[in-house]
Amino acid sequence: MSEMKKYTASQAEEKRKAGIRRAVTGFFLALWAVIVLFPFYWMVLTSLKSYSSYNSEYIPKLYTLSPTLQNYRDAFTAVPLGQYFLNTLIFTVITTALMLVVTVLAAYAFARLKFPGKNVLFTLFLALMMIPTELVIITNFVTITDWNLRNTFPGLILPSVASVFYIYLLKENFEQVPEDLYLAAKVDGTSDMRYLFRVMIPICRPTIVTITILKIIECWNAYVWPRLITDNQAYFLVSNGIQEIRENGFGRENIPAMMAAVVVISAPLIVLFLIFRKRIMEGVSRGGTKGA
């Protein structure tokens, strides 16, 4: 009898402990969620406050009762935000498209085609993954300057096209497609190119979508290379644009308008992320680290 009581008592104790643990866990997870989300909330909130009301708040309010879209109007009219946006769009689309062509062709050659020295070549190729951008960017800067491509789209795009990591990722995926399919297609007289487009690409679409999205994120956030290669505002990408707004701004320190620009710049990627959430997270966990 007493043993029974002891048993239920320890069980209750155990339950209480689990409850506390859950509460503590929940609290800290919620706290981190607040820390992550707060800057986003703050930028949207500030972008909706008028210039005068923002500057009159010694203690900034956590809400606003008179939201205004004036800052968004200023962001597009007082500074060439639309131009930055368009430049980034052009840069992202062309770079990603070229990257896809280069990557698909190279991955296909390494995965399916047979040629002498393939393994040696592929090993050398992988070794390139270890080379940091910082090491090659100096020469690339000189090269692009020598080619008179500063402040042009080709100058921005060309060095960003080839990515060893994406070729590696796609090659791994291509290799999972059964070789029998390839041999059967050969017997039928299908050309390599046709096989690539009719069979390989459709089967490996998920990986191709993943690398496309990762590249888009990379392009949208590009800062260092564009900064080195453009000093003409007409070719600024959004990252350089926001830096320009920060340094020279709206003629005066107009923080609400700056925040409106930040919201406009951040929104496309966040929308893209919410649509392709699973795919992006899977792709990143397979080896993407945040590039500068």
Add this chain to the structure above:
Amino acid sequence: MERETDKMKRADLKPFLYLLPAFVFLGIFMVYPLFDVLIYSLEEGYNSASQTFHGVGLYNYRYVLRDPYFLSALQNTFILVIITVPVSTGLSLLISLGLNSIQKFRDFLQTVFFLPYVTNTLAVGLVFMILFKKTPYSDGFVNLIIQFFGGRSVDFIEGPYWAKMTVICLYTIWIVMPFKILILTSALASVDPMLYKAAQIDGTSRLRMFFRITLPMISPMIFYLIITGFIGAFKAYSDVVAIFGVNLNAAGMNTIVGYIYDMLYGDSGGYPSFASAAALILFVIVLTITVINLMVSRRNSSSLKGGSYE
């Protein structure tokens, strides 16, 4: 017969045609620069206008290693690395453990925690700056919180060194957490639940389970994160620019990568030789630390394996 050999030749060439675009791009923008940067770093007194130099040697390295700007950049980078790598790795481990222990809201929280990864570093850095900045109008949000808890407000953006360092560490941690949480939650999820069940039947305490099962099982991933964390933190640059602006030397907050770009371009630029020497010094530092990490992880994983046989 002739047509046959012709066909053979074409078949031999074809793979190289597929590889050609990749080879051209990588050759021009990755392989050639690799040799070129070495040559630059050894050319003494290189003049970018006339493209001439007057000697070959280690002068550029000596110059860079004595340049006070480089030394301060080196110091800043090391402090940043030493603080952010352990803190972000530890914190992400705690958060991942928390995430793995709940069912409700798990998907939602995972999505939220990943958000900083898909943001523009420069843009959100501006928000951080505003939150920490002290202006004539307002002490800024963070300072108001500090005052609320009875502290004294500090100018985090233009104030004392440690205050600036705090902001940049916090922002760096905020930026790198999503990747670490993502990797660790999937590592934790892949630990075989049978291991825990068996330990539970044996009446093993939670803490013991964590150190005896969880940690050994996910230790390869932790080491992976530490290595990539070191590499990433040593290359800190755009997050620092986002907070302190382009002129990092004036702010006393330059990093090694920042020093390289300053030497290359801008008001203080035009010295590709010094930039190359600094880039190679950075490369050697990162390589050394990666090798040390790999050696430690090798030894640790073998000792852990040995332990499990006891």
